[in-house]
Amino acid sequence: MSSPEHQRGPVTLRRKQVPSSTTDQRLLDNKSGRADFIHSDTWRVLRIQSEFVEGFGALAELGPAVSVFGSARTPVDHPDYALAEQLARALVEAGFAVITGGGPGTMEAANKGASEAGGVSVGLGIELPFEQSMNKWVDIGVNFRYFFARKTMFVKYAQAFCVLPGGFGTLDELFEALTLVQTRKVTRFPVVLIGTRYWGGLVDWLRETMLADGKISEHDLDLIQLTDDIDEAVAAVQSAESLAADQATGIDEAPVEA
Numbered sequence: 371m372s373s374p375e376h377q378r379g380p381v382t383l384r385r386k387q388v389p390s391s392t393t394d395q396r397l398l399d400n401k402s403g404r405a406d407f408i409h410s411d412t413w414r415v416l417r418i419q420s421e422f423v424e425g426f427g428a429l430a431e432l433g434p435a436v437s438v439f440g441s442a443r444t445p446v447d448h449p450d451y452a453l454a455e456q457l458a459r460a461l462v463e464a465g466f467a468v469i470t471g472g473g474p475g476t477m478e479a480a481n482k483g484a485s486e487a488g489g490v491s492v493g494l495g496i497e498l499p500f501e502q503s504m505n506k507w508v509d510i511g512v513n514f515r516y517f518f519a520r521k522t523m524f525v526k527y528a529q530a531f532c533v534l535p536g537g538f539g540t541l542d543e544l545f546e547a548l549t550l551v552q553t554r555k556v557t558r559f560p561v562v563l564i565g566t567r568y569w570g571g572l573v574d575w576l577r578e579t580m581l582a583d584g585k586i587s588e589h590d591l592d593l594i595q596l597t598d599d600i601d602e603a604v605a606a607v608q609s610a611e612s613l614a615a616d617q618a619t620g621i622d623e624a625p626v627e628a
């Protein structure tokens with residue numbers, strides 16, 4: 371007598387592996403009332419997947435865009451707030467949408483500048499342990515539970531990064547971008563630091579300590595541009611197209627370092 375056989379999608383189950391119920395039956399049964407599965411990694415994978423689906427869906431038709439980073443703590447009356455507004459306005463005038471973290475401070479300023487200039491003002495919000503809402507200048511907002519899904523969007527939908535003075539969050543975003551470009555995980559794109567007084571010390575340290583100690587190459591430092599001038603920042607952003615074209619033709623090729 372042949373043993374019972376059960377097909378579960380591509381999987382064949384025999385003997386003791388044959389289940390006593392069908393997949394549909396298990397799906398529709400809710401008798402146990404248990405809900406702890408929502409805290410399992412398997413369920414989280416689906417939530418993570420849905421963040422990518424929603425993010426890609428919301429931003430797929432965005433067009434050319436620049437991600438603008440900077441401190442969540444910049445007060446409205448701080449010169450950096452005005453600088454971020456001015457930068458976003460100039461980016462919109464140059465034909466770019468502006469993407470921020472959707473929060474307060476510099477993010478709010480950039481969204482305000484972009485929205486008031488009639489451009490597309492995007493906020494990629496993040497769920498935080500304390501109450502936090504998207505700033506009122508965001509016109510397309512997507513909220514994320516997971517930092518890494520959100521960070522993918524900043525890179526995927528931007529032609530360049532502009533980085534205003536900021537803290538840990540800003541540095542994280544800056545160095546993630548630089549690492550992605552350095553390791554050629556993304557096509558080379560401009561990373562513009564705005565604020566020579568604030569960033570100058572960091573750039574000096576990168577050159578005098580990190581480069582001098584052989585932890586990065588001269589070519590890696592060339593990825594960063596430092597300026598106080600908004601027009602210069604926008605021009606650097608606009609160089610993204612020619613950078614991409616150079617890379618496609620191999621002009622920008624530097625040897626991959628071991």
Ligand SMILES: C/C(=C\CNc1ncnc2c1ncn2[C@@H]1O[C@H](COP(=O)(O)O)[C@@H](O)[C@H]1O)CO
Nearest residue numbers: 439440441442443471472473536537538539540
């Ligand atoms: C701490 C405060 C608000 C936090 N709210 C944030 N909302 C959205 N995005 C944020 C927030 N805080 C950090 N980020 C991301 O990091 C960058 C700013 O971090 P920094 O440490 O302030 O430099 C920013 O670009 C965001 O993407 C205060 O109310």
